[in-house]
Amino acid sequence: MNPVHILARKGEVADKVLVVGDPGRAELLSSLLDSPKLVNRNRGFLVYTGFYNNTEISIATHGIGGPSMAIVFEELHMLGGSTFVRLGTVGALRQDIRLGEYIIPTGASYNLGGLFFQYLGELTSVSATPDLELTSRLISHFESLSYKYHLGNVFSSDAFYAEDEHFVKKWSSRGNIGVEMECATLFFLSKLKGARSSAVLVVSDNLSTGGNWISKEDLEKSVLNGAKSILTVLSKLKQ
Template identity: 25%
Template sequence: MIGSSELIINNDKSIFHLHLKPEHIADHVLLVGDPARVQLIASHFSNIEYKIQNREFVSTTGTYQNTRITVISTGIGTDNIDIVINELDALVNIDLETREVKAEKRSLNIIRIGTSGALQKNLPVNSYVLSRKAIGFDGLLNFYANRELISDLDFERNFINHTAWNSLLGKPYVVDSSPRLYDRFQGDHFTEGVTISAPGFYGPQGRILRLETADPLLNEKVECFFYNDLQITNYEMECSAIYGLSALLGHEALTVCLIIANRTTKEANENYYPAMEKLIKLVLDKLST
């Protein structure tokens, strides 16, 4: 039995942060950072079952072309992903009445639709990256047991050696996307990527305003790193935790990102909404076929 301090249930029987109940969760779950993007996605649904909000966590479940889909906004960062993935899993794999783990587990398809900054010149603004692997600079997965069982340890060793990784920083971890979801989504619209999830927008991604970074050459090292035929393509702030926690808990996970800035060419597109609309439609169509 899981104690009430570990699994907090609200008075209305919903889970603590998300304010959701088990019946609210579809098999397909779309995660977005921006709460406003939930409504953008839901505008494509033929019907809406519910909309629930608590803090930055806005959730809607509805139907797109006969496919039931849940959309949840996570806010920014892997700390929020820790909340969202653990609470989603609890909703489908823990009996909230008895506080016991269910014998039969349910696996969700968890797909993040996000924005990102490119690290390679061949990734123009408004292109789409399908993250085959995620590198976590955030350190979150290192707090969980057995993380080495779902990590690409050889990739990690090569990356740490190549960058002469600063031991004062959290140890990077590398996790694959769901092979099943990756195969389902790959195609002409998407560029294969290796995505870094950073624990911040400025220093952790090499941006300098008034504070210098611990390793001013880190982005240069990242850009020229190769592992087999793979090259690091982009920065964002959530993918690694989604991949790692989903793999440990038995869920399928994938991230697709719209490139809204290129760090090497110094280009950016603040008006990226039409390209995001197109990406949303691509994802919804992939899930409904």
């Protein structure tokens, strides 16, 4: 089967891929690569391939939500991607987690049904956890730079505006420290397809303290620092 949304050719997508939700963010981060080449713009799923520390790496847009992530992951995997790190934003569910800090997920909760049911054909679950070695390397690099990060489970929600006054208590009481929309899909599909994946999430808001949002300038600073760290880890990772 050939990709129908990512119209790059085989060989134009690197085996190591940094994935982000926002095409504007993909465009921004492409400036960190040497000799970046835009290999897909179809459907707004911008994909750039270039070099970081002499290692070929792609930066790709996955859009918003699990179904969009699933389509992009599947097609990037068809084109040769085998190691994926998501750089995105997350709403914190714990009061001590501050805006601009990072969450490195150790797992992702999700609701049964939806795309998971379509892949599995039954109401069962597959552990949505990241690759241990890749995640360990990310943690070590963030530690070496003294970046403030938090380890824990996140909840991957399918509905951005479905939160109510019980949302924080419900999901934090189940061991989740943040909420976002794509990690469970990425980790789940990576297991099914034999790929490696992990994630680094910038805390953009904190639902447990009233939902204040990070400034655009502080968000961009944390995103750029996180991206450089991910690219460094990917460039040193053996396939």
